[in-house]
Amino acid sequence: MNILREHVEPVLGNALESIGIQNPNWKSMLAQSREHSQGDLSLPCFPFAKQLGKNPNEIAHELSELIVKNEAIGEINANGGYLNFKAEAKWLSMQLLSGKVRIGDAFGKKSDTGRQILIEHTSANPNGPFHVGRARNAILGDTLVRLHRLLGNEVRAEYYVDDMGKQVGVLAWALDNLSDDDVDSILEDKDSVSTKWADKADHTRVRWYQAAQKLRSDESESQTMEKEIGELVHASEHGDESVLEQFHNSFQPVLDGMLETLGRLGIEFNQFTNESMFVTNGDVAKLTKTLSELEIHGVADNGAEYLDLGARGLKGKTEFFFKRGDGSSLYATRDIAYHIWKWSQCDELINILGEDHKLQSKQVGMTLQELGHKVPEVLFYSFIKLPEGKMSTRKGNVVFMDDLLEEAREHASTIVRELRTEYSEKEVFHIAESVGRSAIRFNIIKVSPDKGFTFRWEEALAFEAGSAPFIMYSLTRALSIAKKCSDNGVDVDEISNKILDFASMNMEFPDSLINLLRCMAIQNDVLERSVNQCRPNLFANQVLNLATSFNGFYRDCKIFYEGQVNELYLQVSQLASKFLKTGMEGLGITPLERM
RNA sequence: GGGCGUGUAGCAUAGCUGGAUAAUGCGUCGGCCUCCUAAGCCGAAGAUCGCGGGUUCAAAUCCUGCCGCGCCCGCCA
Structure with a gap:
């Protein structure tokens, strides 16, 4: 949780210094707590034990007493050799609700980062x-x-x-x-x-x-x-x-x-580039000439040319051919x-x-x-x-995407018709198409790219927990709450934009609410990791967790109850639906208003 | 043969920049709709994290050996 980290590092740094820890690596040791019940960020104190000649838990306790809490840190505890920091629930709410945590746009055209x-x-x-x-x-x-x-x-x-x-x-x-x-x-x-x-x-x-x-x-x-x-x-x-x-x-x-x-x-694509372009515009000819002049260049008996990449450390077959004996280029040459x-x-x-x-x-x-x-x-x-x-087209052992899409839509239609008899055929079609395509995408995205997986119809068409429809369903719940509020004369927009007075708020924050806040707070951390590591499955997992957290919040925190709106809950729910929506769009899952 | 990747409950997977009780879904068993959409929620059972060695205060995670599986090793694309 990077928004908390900023508030922890300075005070923790001081405390560490005062007990004589110079090790500059402590920042990388301070990590997302694995045990959620313990905190949001944790510092394992085991490595300091040898240096200080004390047991890790003692060190953690000592540190916890030295640290002065600030507005962000709600709780510090030492347990089993770990020093744990928990974000203050009100502070976390304020950060999120006041827009300090970026929501992002999966269809953004401009660069905010300059990249x-x-x-x-x-x-x-x-x-x-x-x-x-x-x-x-x-x-x-x-x-x-x-x-x-x-x-x-x-x-x-x-x-x-x-x-x-x-x-x-x-x-x-x-x-x-x-x-x-x-x-x-x-x-x-x-x-x-x-x-x-x-x-x-x-x-x-x-x-x-x-x-x-x-x-x-x-x-x-x-x-x-x-x-x-x-x-x-x-x-x-x-x-x-x-x-x-x-x-x-x-x-x-x-x-x-x-x-x-x-x-x-x-x-969709922004551009199509034809391979032939590089032949007709002369780039390939120029390239082969340049390659021929390289020091690791070699010529075979029939005039074909290659680079000896073994000289640059490639193992196995080291000759990389870029020109045929007849002088024509190869696929790889054009690719270069x-x-x-x-x-x-x-x-x-x-x-x-x-x-x-x-x-x-x-x-x-x-x-x-x-x-x-x-x-x-x-x-x-x-x-x-x-x-x-x-899978082999030649052997007829294939599942065509077109057939899968049809099948998924039909399967979804059946379910929608059963569950929502009042929906029009047109709406059923729209929902089913969205559910089908989202489920197919999610089924593929959620697994790690370098893992081979076996396609199974039952799994591709499973619309339960762990699937895209599960995520979609959470969003529709959130949106339907907002609708219910406005149907009852509540001005949802006004409440959403209101600045809540947390100072005079003396209500308890239920665990499931805190869980949801925490999940939203780390969304960007996970996104960044997912993108930097080129592993979409990490973010898929995050959005799944977000949906699950929302479901817990939905269960425990009644937004509209006995004619009264809980403003905090409504704001959180509205914010969660934004995070859900952009997260879904990031994964190519279609956000629906109802399903 | 060489290179790269992979092996986690019955099944499918997450976690792999080392850190607490290995997480999730399906399946199994048991509960929850006079209460904002039950495509949901709660609970239970279920794991020698392929096998052996090493590094470390600490290994599913790093190193190494072996085994299984996948991909590649064309003057194809």
């Missing part, structure tokens, strides 16, 4: 619909974008479009050479497109891609085909405009379909050109990548460093599996 950040995420090849596995990138990336904005950073969310190279080439070739019937007969053993998605190009066109891939693996067909695709790819890599246009026309509808899915999840360009657009760079890109990313980073650039920060995530095993 300009470019986050590249998703960047999936536009050749087919999203499945839940591929969507982990988008959900993590978008959440990080939102959290950075909530913290006050200016963020640009960017999608790097692979508009050249073999994958797009295959798609373009297939669309040009295969008829509907061809595709159907080639893929006869595969399920056809669900009628639900018959109008979505990501679902329909992927069949052309798959058909072509199947043909390529077939000896008799593959030769001429491979030659034709090769020519397309070659032309694209040399910036042939008509081929690039053909590519564009092939993949754009697919990309649009994919973006529609992401839109449903609340994910892209990174150099990105660095010209921002102060900080963050990439969201699957764990399969670790080596690649390392190579790009080392090369950038070799060229005098900074290394981007990277959030790696592990893959999502299905109970049946690895």
